[in-house]
Amino acid sequence: MAKLDSIDFNILRELQENGRLSNHDLAKRVGLSPSPCWRRAKRLEDEGIIDHYAAILNAEKAGFHLIAFAHVMLEKHQMEMLEQFDEAICQRPEVLEYYSMSGDYDFLMKVTTRNIKEYEDFQTGFLMRLPVVRSVSTSFVLKQKKHTTRLPLRLLESPEK
Incomplete structure (x- = not known):
């Protein structure tokens, strides 16, 4: 840098x-x-x-009333299967963020939909049908307390200031 x-x-x-x-x-x-x-x-x-x-759109005003965090555990970790999984997830517009994780789950996704039915369709109709997926644990956001896209740049500046 x-x-x-x-x-x-x-x-x-x-x-x-x-x-x-x-x-x-x-x-x-x-x-x-x-x-x-x-x-x-x-x-x-x-x-x-x-x-x-x-x-930066206001999701609620745009009609997206549900935010979910899906923790995904895979059945297998073969490179070809991981690449297919990555490609499938990255093509889904409702997946806003997608991370490979350490810990109990392999992946974490931030997903937004208009309602619980759309999320259910995403999870059961798409995600759980991927052959590599072992399990999905979902947490639903009750109330968003903070949302920003701004990095804390002051933390990168030299201490001379």
């Missing part, structure tokens, strides 16, 4: 807050003129520190 200075961190903070800022507004907020600001933001993109830009 490239060495980031305080201006880079400020650019990243501002873009995490509002990815639609114009370069002119971003430059004003971080104390640069537009050209150097654009070059720095472009470098952060080119180096992959800024992965992509997206609109």
Whole structure:
């Protein structure tokens, strides 16, 4: 990773807050003129520190009222089966996040659907039909207490500040 200075961190903070800022507004907020600001933001993109830009939707207002965390245990751990499982899961739009885990389960998925019936269809009609799946344990979110996509950049800065 490239060495980031305080201006880079400020650019990243501002873009995490509002990815639609114009370069002119971003430059004003971080104390640069537009050209150097654009070059720095472009470098952060080119180096992959800024992965992509997206609109963050309100799931509830968009009609997705159910969030579930599915803990999946596999029957077999053969590479070919794992690759097929990965491909199948990554193609499912209701799977928002998908992690390989240590501990009691092999995988953890964050899944959103409009209702419990859609989740049941996902679990019993798709997930449990995959030949490699041994078991699925699901936890349903009762109330979301915090949701953010912003990284805690202050933790990466040098202690000199």
